[in-house]
Amino acid sequence: MICYPYKGLMKRVIINIAVLILLSSCAAAPVEKRAEPPEKALPVSEQESRALESFTDILEISGSSRDRQAVLPEMEKIYMEIIDYYPDAALAQESYLKLVEIYLREYSPPSYAKAEGLYKQFRGKYPGSVLRGFIEETIAKSYYLNAEWGRLLNLTAPIFKQYISNSLQRRPALIYMYSEANFNLGRLKDAEDGYRLMMKLFPGMSGNVNARARLEEIRKKLGKDK
Secondary structure (H helix, E strand, C coil): CCHHHHHHHHHHHHHHHHHHHHHHHHHHCCCCCCCCCCCCCCCHHHHHHHHHHHHHHHHHHHCCCCCHHHHHHHHHHHHHHHHHHCCCCHHHHHHHHHHHHHHHHCCCCCCHHHHHHHHHHHHHHCCCCCCHHHHHHHHHHHHHHCCCHHHHHHHHHHHHHHHHCCCCCCCHHHHHHHHHHHHHCCCHHHHHHHHHHHHHHCCCCCCHHHHHHHHHHHHHHHCCCC
């Protein structure tokens, strides 16, 4: 009977329609998203718990691929979620530091705009944080290594003034980099003051060898006999 080819054709049509329906349903399925920020601030204990879970996710993602650049965007996203969703958790402050390290050490060239924006935000939210010095030193070292002397001076000059007034936790590397910024910008008197202060405050620091060499260079440039 001539009806067999027709039946076969109809069978294929039905199968194709079924496949199209299945594919369209898959395409329409909602993509899994991370939790939205809570409408009200969570208790600190719950923020700590959720932040820790997110931090664990970051560690798993970091170890899931040998291609570090491939997983960085997801890591950055979760760090930002910790900052935005769980600001009272200790890991929120740690997330600022981790992001600054990523922007300055793993971006090429370093993303100073992102790092500086986070630093400014961090200072406003956590003015008394012990991590502030670590963030400042991380940024300063990147400026130093990339010869961003103007940026380095803008960052370290206020810190240097606080050192003079004895109102800042002492971090010798920042004084040294303040001095180096001034030296490379031709501000030799300010550089000299910085090197001398570092040697005075931290007499046992190994970096004093470099400071003494710089002072000798300054002496020669200024024609001083010191």
